Amino acid sequence: MTLLERARAAEAAPVPGRPARTATVEDLRRSVRERLAMEKVAAMMGDNPERARNELRAACRQAFAEGGWDAVTPVERERLVADLVDVVFGMGPIDGLLEDETVTEVMVNGTKSIYYERDGRLHRSPARFASDEQVRVLIDRIIGPLGRRIDEASPTVSARLPQGHRVHAIIPPLSPDGPLLTIRLFSRRVMTLEEMVARGSFGDDFRQLLVWAVVARKNVAVSGGTGSGKTTLLNALSCHIPAGERVITIEDSAELKFDEHPHVVRLEARPSNAEGLGEVTIRELVINALRMRPDRIIVGECRGGEALDMLQAMNTGHEGSLTTLHANAPQEVVDRLVTMVRYAVDLPLDAVEAQIGGAFDLIVQTARARDGSRFVSAAAEVVFDAQRRACVLTPLYERGPGEERGRWLAEPGWLDAAVRWGIIDEEEVVAWRRRLSRQAAR
Numbered sequence: 001m002t003l004l005e006r007a008r009a010a011e012a013a014p015v016p017g018r019p020a021r022t023a024t025v026e027d028l029r030r031s032v033r034e035r036l037a038m039e040k041v042a043a044m045m046g047d048n049p050e051r052a053r054n055e056l057r058a059a060c061r062q063a064f065a066e067g068g069w070d071a072v073t074p075v076e077r078e079r080l081v082a083d084l085v086d087v088v089f090g091m092g093p094i095d096g097l098l099e100d101e102t103v104t105e106v107m108v109n110g111t112k113s114i115y116y117e118r119d120g121r122l123h124r125s126p127a128r129f130a131s132d133e134q135v136r137v138l139i140d141r142i143i144g145p146l147g148r149r150i151d152e153a154s155p156t157v158s159a160r161l162p163q164g165h166r167v168h169a170i171i172p173p174l175s176p177d178g179p180l181l182t183i184r185l186f187s188r189r190v191m192t193l194e195e196m197v198a199r200g201s202f203g204d205d206f207r208q209l210l211v212w213a214v215v216a217r218k219n220v221a222v223s224g225g226t227g228s229g230k231t232t233l234l235n236a237l238s239c240h241i242p243a244g245e246r247v248i249t250i251e252d253s254a255e256l257k258f259d260e261h262p263h264v265v266r267l268e269a270r271p272s273n274a275e276g277l278g279e280v281t282i283r284e285l286v287i288n289a290l291r292m293r294p295d296r297i298i299v300g301e302c303r304g305g306e307a308l309d310m311l312q313a314m315n316t317g318h319e320g321s322l323t324t325l326h327a328n329a330p331q332e333v334v335d336r337l338v339t340m341v342r343y344a345v346d347l348p349l350d351a352v353e354a355q356i357g358g359a360f361d362l363i364v365q366t367a368r369a370r371d372g373s374r375f376v377s378a379a380a381e382v383v384f385d386a387q388r389r390a391c392v393l394t395p396l397y398e399r400g401p402g403e404e405r406g407r408w409l410a411e412p413g414w415l416d417a418a419v420r421w422g423i424i425d426e427e428e429v430v431a432w433r434r435r436l437s438r439q440a441a442r
Helices: 003-012 025-033 038-047 049-065 074-089 092-099 132-146 193-198 204-215 230-238 282-289 306-314 330-344 349-359 415-420 426-441
Strands: 103-109 113-118 121-125 156-160 166-170 180-184 220-224 247-251 264-268 296-299 322-326 362-368 374-385 390-398
Touching (some): 038 049, 092 113, 092 121, 132 156, 132 180, 193 204, 193 230, 204 220, 204 374, 204 426, 220 330, 230 322, 264 282, 282 296, 306 349, 330 349
Parallel strands (some): 220 322, 220 362, 247 264, 247 296, 296 322
Antiparallel strands (some): 156 166, 362 374, 374 390
16 A cells, blocks of 8 residues: 555544544545546547446546545445546536526536526525536536637637537636636427417517518517527527528527428537637628528527628528527617627618618517516517618517516508518408507506
């Protein structure tokens, strides 16, 4: 037995009058690392996962056999081995949270705490990571198979797991209190507009308007803050795109789900590698998408110069396109789009607003209430006023925080034209208007 092993055995040995020290996964991991390099296990995991697990278990048995673990019962040893396998091959303390369908976000604050979001509210998990190194091992194992890396030279990383979950990590020196890991979880299935009505996100009358907008090939922008339900609503809208159309989705990180549509082509941007090469931006993908015979282009989130190419696509025969962007109100959507376009090219303000007014037909604003529930807080129609040389927004619908139902302020100008063209059934529109009149009379 080596001097180090004797010292650990002395630490593990019970002392009269003092409670026996409980062995931890971190103790076992340190002991195993003296016998088996974790880098070797990680490399082996890609080619032969079962062999990698067997090698790790064999190293654990060797560690137990070579001393220092006499005070640990066989049952406790089995638990420690299982926990170590979870740390190395699973997600450790957050494994259960990632399997929980009701959890939408997991936040690891180093060794201090683990929080998760459920139904729009934050909860603290009783589980914790044993060390910063354990968090780093998890981060490396998550991003390693994706061809990404994180170190002091590049201390931040954003990536997507194969399941579609979005991952962001940041480590010291940018996070002085230890490595931070945030995982945004996405449901394995698409929530429908009908389910959103049942949850109180909006009424059936607003659901009907959204369906008509998609069927009538109106360009729709869904805006809102982080976690307000923009992607969820965009997915729900996609369910009403006719099956005979070719849809191309463009995203920074592939989050949209179009499982029900038969003809969807997905494009995903790519960040630069460690050498600063190989980046493919959303703007480049939008340009490429125009050469792929799209009926509709869906940009998962518009945040930069791609706004110019997206507006040009919407103004040149690609009606019915959808996008999301961060904004606090429909009017701010126009302001942000102007800013994004002018990042890409120096155009006069009125020329940019003319592009926006010609491109978008409807802006839908999402919000999150204090109780965590998501709802549609506003909707506005977009037109370009040629005399004023500016975009004019006509408010259609609004709903304040704490209100159970929204108020209709107007109806979109394109509704009657869609009826005349036979896109929307006239009897449905008449019945819809009657319902709105009854609501207004209450």
